[in-house]
Amino acid sequence: MSHELKKYREQIDSIDDELLKLFNRRAALAQQIGHTKGDGPVLRPEREAQVLQRLQEQNAGPLGNAAVAQLFTEVMSQCRALEAPLTIAYLGPQGTFTEAAALKRFGSAIQGQPSATIDDVFHAVESGAAHYGVVPVENSTEGAVGRTLDLLLNSNLKICGEVMLQVHQCVMSNENDLSLIRKVYSHPQSFGQCQGWLNTHLPHAERITASSNADAARLAAEESFAAAIGGAQAAEHFKLKVLAHNIEDDARNTTRFLVLGNQQVAPSGGDKTSLVLSAANRPGAVHDLLVPLAKHGVSMTKLESRPARSGLWEYVFYMDIEGHQQEARIAAALEELKQAAAFVKILGSYPVAV
Numbered sequence: 001m002s003h004e005l006k007k008y009r010e011q012i013d014s015i016d017d018e019l020l021k022l023f024n025r026r027a028a029l030a031q032q033i034g035h036t037k038g039d040g041p042v043l044r045p046e047r048e049a050q051v052l053q054r055l056q057e058q059n060a061g062p063l064g065n066a067a068v069a070q071l072f073t074e075v076m077s078q079c080r081a082l083e084a085p086l087t088i089a090y091l092g093p094q095g096t097f098t099e100a101a102a103l104k105r106f107g108s109a110i111q112g113q114p115s116a117t118i119d120d121v122f123h124a125v126e127s128g129a130a131h132y133g134v135v136p137v138e139n140s141t142e143g144a145v146g147r148t149l150d151l152l153l154n155s156n157l158k159i160c161g162e163v164m165l166q167v168h169q170c171v172m173s174n175e176n177d178l179s180l181i182r183k184v185y186s187h188p189q190s191f192g193q194c195q196g197w198l199n200t201h202l203p204h205a206e207r208i209t210a211s212s213n214a215d216a217a218r219l220a221a222e223e224s225f226a227a228a229i230g231g232a233q234a235a236e237h238f239k240l241k242v243l244a245h246n247i248e249d250d251a252r253n254t255t256r257f258l259v260l261g262n263q264q265v266a267p268s269g270g271d272k273t274s275l276v277l278s279a280a281n282r283p284g285a286v287h288d289l290l291v292p293l294a295k296h297g298v299s300m301t302k303l304e305s306r307p308a309r310s311g312l313w314e315y316v317f318y319m320d321i322e323g324h325q326q327e328a329r330i331a332a333a334l335e336e337l338k339q340a341a342a343f344v345k346i347l348g349s350y351p352v353a354v
Protein backbone atom coordinates (compact mmCIF):
# COMPACT_ATOMS: atom_id res chain seq x y z
CA MET A 1 0.00 0.00 0.00
CA SER A 2 1.39 3.41 -0.92
CA HIS A 3 2.11 5.87 1.84
CA GLU A 4 -0.50 8.24 0.40
CA LEU A 5 -3.27 5.62 0.31
CA LYS A 6 -2.49 4.60 3.90
CA LYS A 7 -2.68 8.22 5.05
CA TYR A 8 -6.08 8.83 3.37
CA ARG A 9 -7.49 5.60 4.77
CA GLU A 10 -6.38 6.55 8.28
CA GLN A 11 -8.24 9.82 7.89
CA ILE A 12 -11.36 7.99 6.67
CA ASP A 13 -11.11 5.64 9.67
CA SER A 14 -11.01 8.51 12.12
CA ILE A 15 -13.95 10.26 10.35
CA ASP A 16 -15.91 6.98 10.49
CA ASP A 17 -15.20 6.77 14.24
CA GLU A 18 -16.60 10.27 14.67
CA LEU A 19 -19.60 9.51 12.43
CA LEU A 20 -20.36 6.38 14.42
CA LYS A 21 -20.36 8.32 17.69
CA LEU A 22 -22.51 11.05 16.14
CA PHE A 23 -24.99 8.58 14.61
CA ASN A 24 -25.38 6.91 17.99
CA ARG A 25 -25.86 10.25 19.74
CA ARG A 26 -28.52 11.09 17.15
CA ALA A 27 -30.19 7.69 17.60
CA ALA A 28 -30.25 8.12 21.40
CA LEU A 29 -31.95 11.52 20.98
CA ALA A 30 -34.54 9.98 18.65
CA GLN A 31 -35.21 7.34 21.33
CA GLN A 32 -35.76 10.14 23.87
CA ILE A 33 -38.14 11.88 21.44
CA GLY A 34 -39.92 8.54 21.00
CA HIS A 35 -40.66 8.42 24.74
CA THR A 36 -42.25 11.90 24.60
CA LYS A 37 -44.62 10.88 21.78
CA GLY A 38 -46.79 8.62 23.95
CA ASP A 39 -49.62 7.27 21.81
CA GLY A 40 -48.94 9.80 19.03
CA PRO A 41 -47.53 8.68 15.70
CA VAL A 42 -43.80 8.01 15.49
CA LEU A 43 -43.58 9.17 11.89
CA ARG A 44 -43.55 12.95 11.50
CA PRO A 45 -43.46 13.56 7.75
CA GLU A 46 -43.24 17.35 8.14
CA ARG A 47 -40.15 17.09 10.35
CA GLU A 48 -38.45 14.58 8.04
CA ALA A 49 -39.08 16.89 5.07
CA GLN A 50 -37.62 19.84 7.00
CA VAL A 51 -34.52 17.82 7.97
CA LEU A 52 -33.85 16.90 4.33
CA GLN A 53 -34.67 20.39 3.06
CA ARG A 54 -32.31 22.05 5.55
CA LEU A 55 -29.43 19.65 4.83
CA GLN A 56 -29.81 20.10 1.08
CA GLU A 57 -29.62 23.86 1.55
CA GLN A 58 -26.46 23.43 3.69
CA ASN A 59 -24.87 20.93 1.32
CA ALA A 60 -21.52 22.17 -0.02
CA GLY A 61 -20.69 18.96 -1.96
CA PRO A 62 -19.03 17.01 -3.44
CA LEU A 63 -22.06 14.84 -2.53
CA GLY A 64 -25.09 15.80 -4.64
CA ASN A 65 -28.43 16.70 -3.06
CA ALA A 66 -30.02 13.42 -4.13
CA ALA A 67 -27.23 11.53 -2.33
CA VAL A 68 -27.68 13.69 0.78
CA ALA A 69 -31.42 12.95 0.78
CA GLN A 70 -30.77 9.22 0.37
CA LEU A 71 -28.17 9.09 3.16
CA PHE A 72 -30.24 11.03 5.67
CA THR A 73 -33.45 9.21 4.77
CA GLU A 74 -31.62 6.05 5.83
CA VAL A 75 -30.27 7.70 8.99
CA MET A 76 -33.81 8.78 9.94
CA SER A 77 -35.13 5.32 9.02
CA GLN A 78 -32.73 3.67 11.48
CA CYS A 79 -33.44 6.27 14.20
CA ARG A 80 -37.21 5.96 13.68
CA ALA A 81 -37.02 2.17 13.94
CA LEU A 82 -35.53 2.55 17.43
CA GLU A 83 -38.63 4.55 18.43
CA ALA A 84 -40.97 1.90 16.95
CA PRO A 85 -40.77 -0.27 13.82
CA LEU A 86 -43.15 0.80 11.03
CA THR A 87 -45.05 -1.64 8.83
CA ILE A 88 -45.47 -0.33 5.30
CA ALA A 89 -47.89 -2.01 2.89
CA TYR A 90 -47.08 -1.54 -0.79
CA LEU A 91 -48.29 -2.78 -4.15
CA GLY A 92 -46.17 -5.90 -4.46
CA PRO A 93 -44.86 -8.45 -4.91
CA GLN A 94 -41.23 -7.77 -3.99
CA GLY A 95 -39.34 -6.22 -6.87
CA THR A 96 -42.03 -3.73 -8.00
CA PHE A 97 -41.42 -0.02 -8.54
CA THR A 98 -43.83 0.58 -5.66
CA GLU A 99 -41.48 -1.31 -3.35
CA ALA A 100 -38.62 0.88 -4.63
CA ALA A 101 -40.76 3.98 -3.89
CA ALA A 102 -41.51 2.73 -0.36
CA LEU A 103 -37.79 2.22 0.30
CA LYS A 104 -36.94 5.62 -1.19
CA ARG A 105 -39.38 7.31 1.19
CA PHE A 106 -38.97 5.25 4.37
CA GLY A 107 -35.42 3.83 4.07
CA SER A 108 -34.62 0.21 4.77
CA ALA A 109 -35.47 -0.05 8.49
CA ILE A 110 -39.13 -0.92 7.91
CA GLN A 111 -41.26 -4.01 7.85
CA GLY A 112 -42.37 -4.15 4.20
CA GLN A 113 -45.73 -5.78 3.53
CA PRO A 114 -46.27 -6.60 -0.17
CA SER A 115 -49.97 -6.55 -1.12
CA ALA A 116 -51.42 -8.14 -4.25
CA THR A 117 -53.61 -5.21 -5.32
CA ILE A 118 -54.06 -1.47 -4.73
CA ASP A 119 -57.30 -2.33 -2.90
CA ASP A 120 -55.32 -4.60 -0.56
CA VAL A 121 -52.90 -1.77 0.27
CA PHE A 122 -55.82 0.50 1.25
CA HIS A 123 -57.33 -2.32 3.27
CA ALA A 124 -54.06 -3.10 5.09
CA VAL A 125 -53.87 0.50 6.36
CA GLU A 126 -57.60 0.82 7.06
CA SER A 127 -57.61 -2.38 9.13
CA GLY A 128 -54.48 -1.39 11.08
CA ALA A 129 -52.44 -4.29 9.64
CA ALA A 130 -49.97 -1.67 8.33
CA HIS A 131 -49.12 1.82 9.61
CA TYR A 132 -48.85 3.33 6.12
CA GLY A 133 -49.38 2.23 2.53
CA VAL A 134 -47.68 3.17 -0.74
CA VAL A 135 -49.57 3.11 -4.05
CA PRO A 136 -48.86 4.50 -7.54
CA VAL A 137 -51.09 7.43 -8.54
CA GLU A 138 -49.77 8.75 -11.87
CA ASN A 139 -47.07 8.28 -14.44
CA SER A 140 -45.61 11.02 -16.59
CA THR A 141 -46.07 8.93 -19.77
CA GLU A 142 -49.21 6.91 -19.09
CA GLY A 143 -51.23 9.27 -16.86
CA ALA A 144 -53.43 8.51 -13.87
CA VAL A 145 -53.73 5.21 -12.02
CA GLY A 146 -57.52 5.11 -11.98
CA ARG A 147 -57.95 2.53 -9.23
CA THR A 148 -55.99 4.64 -6.72
CA LEU A 149 -58.09 7.73 -7.54
CA ASP A 150 -61.35 5.77 -7.28
CA LEU A 151 -60.43 4.31 -3.88
CA LEU A 152 -59.36 7.71 -2.50
CA LEU A 153 -62.88 9.00 -3.17
CA ASN A 154 -64.49 6.69 -0.60
CA SER A 155 -61.67 5.87 1.81
CA ASN A 156 -61.13 7.61 5.16
CA LEU A 157 -57.37 7.38 4.76
CA LYS A 158 -55.33 10.57 4.45
CA ILE A 159 -52.55 11.27 2.00
CA CYS A 160 -49.48 11.69 4.22
CA GLY A 161 -46.83 12.09 1.54
CA GLU A 162 -45.76 11.63 -2.05
CA VAL A 163 -42.74 9.97 -3.66
CA MET A 164 -41.39 10.67 -7.14
CA LEU A 165 -39.47 7.83 -8.71
CA GLN A 166 -37.75 7.96 -12.06
CA VAL A 167 -38.75 4.73 -13.70
CA HIS A 168 -36.20 2.95 -15.86
CA GLN A 169 -37.54 -0.13 -17.59
CA CYS A 170 -35.45 -3.03 -18.83
CA VAL A 171 -36.02 -6.24 -20.75
CA MET A 172 -35.05 -9.32 -18.77
CA SER A 173 -34.96 -12.98 -19.71
CA ASN A 174 -33.37 -16.40 -19.22
CA GLU A 175 -32.14 -16.05 -22.80
CA ASN A 176 -28.98 -14.23 -23.84
CA ASP A 177 -30.25 -12.63 -26.99
CA LEU A 178 -33.27 -10.51 -27.95
CA SER A 179 -33.64 -12.40 -31.24
CA LEU A 180 -34.77 -15.48 -29.26
CA ILE A 181 -37.70 -13.73 -27.55
CA ARG A 182 -41.18 -14.84 -28.66
CA LYS A 183 -43.27 -13.57 -25.70
CA VAL A 184 -43.04 -10.50 -23.47
CA TYR A 185 -44.78 -10.24 -20.11
CA SER A 186 -45.46 -6.93 -18.37
CA HIS A 187 -47.92 -4.69 -16.57
CA PRO A 188 -50.08 -2.58 -18.95
CA GLN A 189 -48.52 0.65 -17.59
CA SER A 190 -45.04 -0.59 -18.50
CA PHE A 191 -46.15 -1.74 -21.96
CA GLY A 192 -47.52 1.77 -22.44
CA GLN A 193 -44.23 3.37 -21.38
CA CYS A 194 -42.17 1.23 -23.79
CA GLN A 195 -44.43 0.97 -26.88
CA GLY A 196 -41.98 2.66 -29.25
CA TRP A 197 -39.06 0.48 -28.17
CA LEU A 198 -41.14 -2.73 -28.41
CA ASN A 199 -42.44 -1.85 -31.87
CA THR A 200 -38.87 -1.35 -33.07
CA HIS A 201 -36.97 -4.11 -31.26
CA LEU A 202 -39.53 -6.86 -30.56
CA PRO A 203 -42.25 -6.24 -33.16
CA HIS A 204 -43.22 -9.91 -33.48
CA ALA A 205 -43.16 -10.94 -29.82
CA GLU A 206 -46.56 -11.60 -28.25
CA ARG A 207 -47.35 -9.09 -25.46
CA ILE A 208 -48.94 -10.73 -22.42
CA THR A 209 -50.33 -8.69 -19.54
CA ALA A 210 -49.25 -9.48 -15.98
CA SER A 211 -50.60 -8.12 -12.69
CA SER A 212 -47.26 -6.43 -11.88
CA ASN A 213 -43.77 -6.09 -13.33
CA ALA A 214 -42.44 -8.39 -10.64
CA ASP A 215 -45.04 -11.02 -11.55
CA ALA A 216 -44.06 -10.60 -15.22
CA ALA A 217 -40.44 -11.32 -14.24
CA ARG A 218 -41.54 -14.38 -12.28
CA LEU A 219 -43.45 -15.73 -15.33
CA ALA A 220 -40.52 -15.03 -17.68
CA ALA A 221 -38.16 -16.80 -15.27
CA GLU A 222 -40.24 -20.00 -15.57
CA GLU A 223 -40.03 -20.20 -19.39
CA SER A 224 -37.71 -20.32 -22.39
CA PHE A 225 -37.92 -17.73 -25.20
CA ALA A 226 -39.82 -15.36 -22.89
CA ALA A 227 -38.92 -11.93 -21.51
CA ALA A 228 -40.39 -9.44 -19.07
CA ILE A 229 -40.33 -5.68 -18.88
CA GLY A 230 -39.73 -4.18 -15.46
CA GLY A 231 -37.19 -2.62 -13.14
CA ALA A 232 -33.66 -3.86 -12.62
CA GLN A 233 -34.70 -4.81 -9.07
CA ALA A 234 -37.12 -7.43 -10.52
CA ALA A 235 -34.35 -8.88 -12.73
CA GLU A 236 -32.12 -9.20 -9.69
CA HIS A 237 -34.85 -10.75 -7.59
CA PHE A 238 -35.65 -13.44 -10.20
CA LYS A 239 -32.02 -13.87 -11.37
CA LEU A 240 -32.79 -12.88 -14.98
CA LYS A 241 -30.34 -11.40 -17.47
CA VAL A 242 -30.96 -7.80 -18.52
CA LEU A 243 -30.94 -7.72 -22.35
CA ALA A 244 -31.60 -3.97 -22.70
CA HIS A 245 -31.62 -1.08 -20.22
CA ASN A 246 -33.63 2.16 -20.21
CA ILE A 247 -36.15 1.10 -22.86
CA GLU A 248 -38.79 3.65 -21.75
CA ASP A 249 -39.82 5.91 -24.63
CA ASP A 250 -39.31 9.05 -22.53
CA ALA A 251 -36.04 9.18 -20.56
CA ARG A 252 -37.74 11.39 -17.91
CA ASN A 253 -40.39 8.72 -17.31
CA THR A 254 -41.43 9.28 -13.67
CA THR A 255 -44.09 7.71 -11.47
CA ARG A 256 -45.65 9.54 -8.56
CA PHE A 257 -46.67 7.45 -5.55
CA LEU A 258 -48.80 8.38 -2.54
CA VAL A 259 -48.19 7.51 1.09
CA LEU A 260 -51.52 6.70 2.79
CA GLY A 261 -52.12 6.77 6.52
CA ASN A 262 -54.48 7.80 9.31
CA GLN A 263 -52.65 10.99 10.20
CA GLN A 264 -53.21 14.68 9.50
CA VAL A 265 -49.68 15.83 8.68
CA ALA A 266 -48.63 19.20 10.17
CA PRO A 267 -47.28 21.98 7.90
CA SER A 268 -43.62 21.66 6.84
CA GLY A 269 -43.35 24.96 4.98
CA GLY A 270 -43.30 23.28 1.55
CA ASP A 271 -46.59 21.45 1.21
CA LYS A 272 -49.30 20.35 -1.19
CA THR A 273 -53.00 19.70 -0.56
CA SER A 274 -54.97 17.12 -2.54
CA LEU A 275 -58.74 17.24 -2.85
CA VAL A 276 -61.53 15.67 -4.83
CA LEU A 277 -64.59 17.70 -5.76
CA SER A 278 -67.55 17.86 -8.08
CA ALA A 279 -69.24 20.77 -9.77
CA ALA A 280 -72.92 21.61 -9.42
CA ASN A 281 -75.02 20.95 -12.52
CA ARG A 282 -75.40 24.54 -13.77
CA PRO A 283 -73.74 26.76 -16.39
CA GLY A 284 -70.34 28.09 -15.32
CA ALA A 285 -70.07 25.63 -12.40
CA VAL A 286 -66.58 24.39 -13.32
CA HIS A 287 -65.39 27.96 -13.75
CA ASP A 288 -66.73 28.75 -10.25
CA LEU A 289 -64.46 26.04 -8.79
CA LEU A 290 -61.40 27.93 -9.97
CA VAL A 291 -62.46 31.40 -8.78
CA PRO A 292 -61.60 30.93 -5.04
CA LEU A 293 -58.13 29.67 -5.98
CA ALA A 294 -57.43 32.62 -8.27
CA LYS A 295 -58.84 35.06 -5.70
CA HIS A 296 -56.50 33.82 -2.94
CA GLY A 297 -53.47 33.36 -5.21
CA VAL A 298 -53.38 29.58 -4.80
CA SER A 299 -51.53 27.63 -7.53
CA MET A 300 -53.05 24.45 -8.84
CA THR A 301 -50.46 21.81 -9.77
CA LYS A 302 -52.83 19.12 -11.03
CA LEU A 303 -56.40 18.73 -12.26
CA GLU A 304 -57.74 15.38 -13.37
CA SER A 305 -61.30 14.31 -14.08
CA ARG A 306 -62.69 10.79 -13.50
CA PRO A 307 -66.14 9.27 -13.93
CA ALA A 308 -67.99 9.66 -10.60
CA ARG A 309 -69.49 6.13 -10.83
CA SER A 310 -72.73 7.61 -9.49
CA GLY A 311 -74.49 8.31 -12.78
CA LEU A 312 -73.85 8.47 -16.50
CA TRP A 313 -71.53 11.30 -17.59
CA GLU A 314 -71.03 12.60 -14.06
CA TYR A 315 -67.47 13.43 -13.13
CA VAL A 316 -65.33 14.21 -10.10
CA PHE A 317 -62.20 16.34 -10.24
CA TYR A 318 -58.96 15.50 -8.46
CA MET A 319 -57.01 18.63 -7.69
CA ASP A 320 -53.60 19.31 -6.13
CA ILE A 321 -52.88 22.81 -4.88
CA GLU A 322 -49.72 24.34 -3.44
CA GLY A 323 -49.79 24.98 0.32
CA HIS A 324 -51.15 23.39 3.51
CA GLN A 325 -54.82 23.45 4.55
CA GLN A 326 -53.78 25.04 7.88
CA GLU A 327 -52.31 28.11 6.12
CA ALA A 328 -54.80 31.01 6.34
CA ARG A 329 -54.76 31.69 2.59
CA ILE A 330 -55.42 28.03 1.72
CA ALA A 331 -58.07 27.65 4.45
CA ALA A 332 -59.93 30.71 3.07
CA ALA A 333 -59.78 29.39 -0.51
CA LEU A 334 -61.00 25.95 0.61
CA GLU A 335 -63.88 27.49 2.56
CA GLU A 336 -65.06 29.38 -0.54
CA LEU A 337 -64.53 26.31 -2.69
CA LYS A 338 -66.89 24.38 -0.41
CA GLN A 339 -69.58 27.00 -1.11
CA ALA A 340 -69.02 26.83 -4.89
CA ALA A 341 -68.79 23.04 -5.32
CA ALA A 342 -71.47 20.37 -5.06
CA PHE A 343 -69.06 18.19 -3.08
CA VAL A 344 -65.53 18.64 -1.67
CA LYS A 345 -63.36 16.14 0.17
CA ILE A 346 -59.87 17.06 1.35
CA LEU A 347 -57.60 14.05 0.88
CA GLY A 348 -54.69 15.48 2.85
CA SER A 349 -51.94 18.08 3.13
CA TYR A 350 -48.39 16.75 3.00
CA PRO A 351 -44.80 17.76 2.19
CA VAL A 352 -43.87 18.06 -1.47
CA ALA A 353 -41.59 15.15 -2.50
CA VAL A 354 -37.92 15.89 -1.73
Ligand SMILES: O=C(O)C(=O)C[C@]1(C(=O)O)C=C[C@@H](O)C=C1
Pocket residue numbers: 030033034042043044045047048051075076077079080083
Ligand atom coordinates in the same frame (compact mmCIF):
# COMPACT_ATOMS: atom_id res chain seq x y z
O1 LIG B 1 -38.16 14.56 15.40
C1 LIG B 1 -38.78 13.52 15.64
O2 LIG B 1 -40.01 13.52 15.91
C2 LIG B 1 -38.09 12.23 15.62
O3 LIG B 1 -38.67 11.25 16.02
C3 LIG B 1 -36.74 12.11 15.01
C4 LIG B 1 -36.79 11.73 13.53
C5 LIG B 1 -35.32 11.79 13.02
O4 LIG B 1 -34.67 10.76 12.97
O5 LIG B 1 -34.88 12.91 12.72
C6 LIG B 1 -37.34 10.35 13.38
C7 LIG B 1 -38.66 10.11 13.08
C8 LIG B 1 -39.62 11.17 12.75
O6 LIG B 1 -40.41 10.82 11.65
C9 LIG B 1 -38.96 12.47 12.51
C10 LIG B 1 -37.65 12.69 12.80
